[in-house]
Amino acid sequence: MRSSGILRFSPELRPGSHQRRDGGSSRWWLIIDCDPELGRYLRHLYLLAQHRTRSLQNPLWGPHISVIRDEAPADPAVWGRGDGERVAFDFDPAVRETNGFFWCPVECAAALTLRAGLGLAREPQPPLHLTIGNANR
Template sequence: MLLAKGTLKYFPLKGESNDAGWLILECDRDLSLYYCWFVQKHLGLRLQHPKFGSHISVVRGEVVKNICRWNAYQSQTIDFYYSNEIKTNIRYWWLTVCSPCLMSVRQELGLDVRPEYDFHVTIGVWI
């Protein structure tokens, strides 16, 4: 696995009263650009870049039990490891991610350490 860094960004859901929000780890834009190029070069498929750029979804609109920890790590740089083996379900294309730090952040928020969808960087969507 390869080492990379990202920056935590919190996005509360406007108008939500149930303590739900989004937390992403914003990654270097070149990460998804390179792998999109690779897919196009070797498979001839053009992928649309992710809506929020290169990122790892840490909290995906889940109800946070320990709301006092929300925003605790805003803009903090976090290390993560990713596989260079591209995964796909034909529509979405991604790289598998491992990050004990992100698991700890989820745990502090009162969530399961592993999200519903394992940590990954979406590199693109085939449209």
């Protein structure tokens, strides 16, 4: 399936704050902010597939793709170029789970090109994925 989202560099965790609960920061993070309705739809499909016995909560940043996760670019002066731009991506709607987090695999050439342009490894670890929710209460 195909969708699109907005590039967000250094996304805030709370208004005015990049401070994480574990003491880290979201300063060197880049996410693709996705349509909330897409996340709601995929969480609903998951609920139906679980015979309405297991629901998911929305992720902190809403449905999103983590492109850069705490990796400082080779040249910090270029950080943020493209912030607010829309990018297209393809995703597999079959939901997967890792440690209570639910996601769908993603392909996004623009995100990989952006990583490479910032001097980072083209392929992130873990690979690109659309986070749709979690079971953590």
